[in-house]
Amino acid sequence: MNFDTDIDHSLSVLRSGGLLLYPTDTIWGIGCDATDPQAVAKVYALKQREAAKSLIVLVADKRDLLKYTSQPDPSIFDFLATVQKPTTVIYEGAIGLAPNLVNEDGTIAIRLVDDPFCRHLIKRFRKPLVSTSANISGDPAPAFFSQIDPRIKQGVDYIVQHRRDDETPRQPSAIIKWNSGAAPTVIRS
Secondary structure (H helix, E strand, O other): OHHHHHHHHHHHHOOOOOEEEEEEOOEEEEEEEEOHHHHHHHHHHHHHHOOOOOOOOEEOHHHHHHHHHHOOHHHHHHHHOOOOOOOOEEOOOOOOOOOHHHHOOOOEEEOOOOOOOHOOOOHOOOEEEEEEEEEOOOOOOOOOHHHOOHHHHHHHHHEOOOOOOOOOOOOEEEEEOOOOOOOOEEOOO
8 A cells, every 4th residue: 555545544543533553753642633532532541541641732833832722832842943853741731632632730741743645644734633552541652553353453543554564673652841031941851
């Protein structure tokens, strides 16, 4: 299956409120429409994860941060230009996303993706995607497609073909909390 056909199948699933198993700029993830509360609830159920534990949102463009956060600090872009690995940032003032994605304090974890497949998919979908590691909550995150639990594979509506055979070592993203006017707080390096 070619790249464009994979994107088309993924878009069909996302538009119908379904779940994807897909490669990201870090590890394989479970994804859905980040604006659809029912789809987000399916992700929590599949992972057997407490709804109080947040999920990451992927966006393809800096402008998306302006759309899904109420007051992003413009200096975040300078900071992100200096990081060496994919970095998820916790922003204050989440807006326009599924309410069950937003933390009780109004924050949301968002990552600008570099991966060509993810960027293309998000740009064509025109909405952000949920991304959470492709594992049952509490189990180790799989490094490769071949390590993903069969329950996860059976629980999604579509498994992306792209990069299934890729054995390049990848790790979860770094996570920071952005503090306007102060140094970011490192949650995971």
